[in-house]
Amino acid sequence: MKEKSTLYIVIPCYNEEAVLPETNPMFLGELHELMEKGLVSEDSRIMYVNDGSKDRTWELIEEYSKNPHIVGISQSRNRGHQSTVLAGMMEAKESADIIITIDCDGQDDINCMNDMVQAYQNGAEVVYGVRKKRTTDTFFKRFTAEGFYHVMEKLGVEIIFNHADYRLMSKKALDAMAEFTEVNLFLRGLVPLVGFNYAIVEYDRFERIAGESHYPLKKMLGLAFDGITSLSIKPIRLITSLGILTSLVSFLFIIWSLVSHFIGNTVSGWSSTVTIVAFIGGIQLVSIGIIGEYIGKIYLETKHRPRYIIDKRTSDED
Structure with a gap:
């Protein structure tokens, strides 16, 4: 059993003036409850991280x-959710x-923090909050989200199924995390690479309390693609395999064309030519894009740009 620890609840915020008045009392109440139970020290804090919000x-x-x-x-400017969490x-x-770390929209069950801290006290350096089910999601979101986790696993990325960015990390794990200097961040894939003992706490996810989601389909697809290309080289290997397969098919087609020519069974036409050219051209363009x-x-990595720049601190004004 570990001694009473100082906990910081890190909450990224972007244009959340509608939801913060609702969730701030919830976070503060949970922190006080943890302190009253003796699970964390009186020096514990809630840390809000503003991601260049344009509202209040x-x-x-x-x-x-x-x-x-608090x-x-x-x-200093909007840098995205992952950089803000980091x-x-x-x-x-x-x-x-x-x-x-937890989002400020009230969807993640804050009562799980009690179980997370206890799991840490029992020896876990990282505790992942994992959704039990996705009943609050639309069919499309549920299908694409779960499909994403399966694809990531197939590509060899270490990832916790149905885990987003609700997690506990110890100072030991954070110090190890600081050694990872990637500019292209996908924390769901990076944190498991840190290693150490970990635990999983399952919870039910709720509807967003107020405001609108800042993660539309476009951003979710961007995050998914960043995660794949940042943590796996299998797509390039798949391109190589596809290139070899296409070359074999093309070679067989050449043999068929020569045989047809010598037996006098050729018919001039453009349909087959256009189809083949379009097929090969499409594969080439997709491959070049990946x-x-x-x-x-x-x-971007070779530039070694800072992953975040802090402009203001409330403590500076106290």
Whole structure:
């Protein structure tokens, strides 16, 4: 059993002025409950991380930070959900023994934090929050989301099925995470690479309390593609296999054409030619596009740009 630890609840925020007034009391109540039970120390905090919001999100965070158990940091511009979560993790680890990352929309069951902290006290360095089921999702979202996890597993990516970004990490795990310097972030795939003992806490997910989702289909597809190309080279190997298979088929077609020519069974026409050219051309364009994605990521990684830049801290104004 580990001694009482300092917990930071890291909450990324982007244009959340509609939902924060509803969820802030919930997070604060859960933190006080954990402290009253003696599971975490009185130095524990909620850390809101503003991702360049264009509404009153930062003003609300500043207001809430008058409470000694709430702090806030703000990025210099919008950098995306994954960079915002990472910023909170790296900033919080300087003061915390453990951190829990959770979205601010109220969909993830905050009552699971109790089980997460207890799992940490029992020896887990990482605790993953995993959805029991997806009954609140539409059929399309459920089908595509679960299909994504299966595809990632087939491509050799270590990933926890139905886990998003609701997790607990110890300072030991965070220090190891800091050694990963990728600019292209997919935390669901990076955290399992850290290793160490881990546990899983299952929970039911709820409807968003207020406001609109900031992860439409386009962003979800972008995150999925980033995850695949950042953590697996199997797509390139699949291109190689497809190229070999196409070459074999083309070679057989050449043999068939020569045989047909010598037995005098050829008929001039353009349909078959156009079909074959279009087929080969399509494969080439898709292959070049996938390879281009990898080259683009190499280009971004070689620049070593900062993954986040903190512009404001509520503590700076206290």
